Amino acid sequence: xxxxLASVNSLTEALQVxxxxxxxxDLKQPAQGALGALPIASVAEIxxxxxxxxxxxxxxxxxxxxxxxxxxxxxxxxATGVDYVKIGFFPGGDWPACLDALQxxxxxxxxxxxxxxxDTRPDFGVIAELxxxxxxxxxxxxxxxxxxxxxxxxxxSELRSFVLAARGQGMLTGLAGSLRCEDVPALLAxxxxxxxxxxxxxxxxxxxxxLDLDRIRHIRAQWPAQVGGTV
Ligand SMILES: O=C[C@H](O)COP(=O)(O)O
Numbered sequence: 001x002x003x004x005l006a007s008v009n010s011l012t013e014a015l016q017v018x019x020x021x022x023x024x025x026d027l028k029q030p031a032q033g034a035l036g037a038l039p040i041a042s043v044a045e046i047x048x049x050x051x052x053x054x055x056x057x058x059x060x061x062x063x064x065x066x067x068x069x070x071x072x073x074x075x076x077x078x079a080t081g082v083d084y085v086k087i088g089f090f091p092g093g094d095w096p097a098c099l100d101a102l103q104x105x106x107x108x109x110x111x112x113x114x115x116x117x118x119d120t121r122p123d124f125g126v127i128a129e130l131x132x133x134x135x136x137x138x139x140x141x142x143x144x145x146x147x148x149x150x151x152x153x154x155x156x157s158e159l160r161s162f163v164l165a166a167r168g169q170g171m172l173t174g175l176a177g178s179l180r181c182e183d184v185p186a187l188l189a190x191x192x193x194x195x196x197x198x199x200x201x202x203x204x205x206x207x208x209x210x211l212d213l214d215r216i217r218h219i220r221a222q223w224p225a226q227v228g229g230t231v
Pocket of ligand 1: 028177178198
């Protein structure tokens with residue numbers, strides 16, 4: 001069953017989406033970029049306040065693909081107790097060196113999720129390399145939120161290829177990128193492990209605005225009834 005991931009930027013928002021029974025509470029600061037990070041202390045505070053049963057991911061920020069930047073950020077974020085650490089694979093930098101360095105983190109039990117950006121037209125061949133480096137999952141998102149949504153950047157057939165390639169490697173799969181309520185049925189049909197949202201959960205579809213509980217209900221209502229929570 002595909003889960004619902006909701007990105008939140010504070011303890012207040014985390015508790016709101018927890019009450020809405022989202023499947024993954026994703027900690028990030030949308031005002032700081034596509035994968036803007038929250039301060040480590042804030043993440044630790046949110047993790048401590050949520051029940052152990054909550055599944056929590058957090059992003060390390062819009063960092064350059066340099067091992068000396070990524071590895072410490074990943075280790076610091078993992079030390080907060082989040083279940084998954086999300087790393088954006090931005091253009092440029094040294095991807096092979098980053099994969100080598102991150103393999104060490106994965107080997108120490110840190111569950112890494114790679115985020116590929118549909119608007120950079122990623123080569124899905126990298127999924128096998130991610131698996132070799134020990135990544136637990138891979139998702140597609142969009143890097144530039146002003147230039148279209150995931151479903152505008154990629155056809156359903158490409159999204160299906162992505163999900164199948166990742167699943168073929170035994171990895172968790174996620175789809176996100178300015179998704180709207182009306183995207184949900186077609187994306188659920190692709191059966192990724194989760195669909196991720198921020199903008200669609202906020203007032204006026206503005207990802208830096210406040211969460212809107214009615215919007216969360218509306219998105220959740222697209223799922224089969226038995227997995228719906230209460231807000
Ligand atoms: O991880 C999911 C993202 O936070 C999605 O954000 P967005 O819906 O604003 O593109």
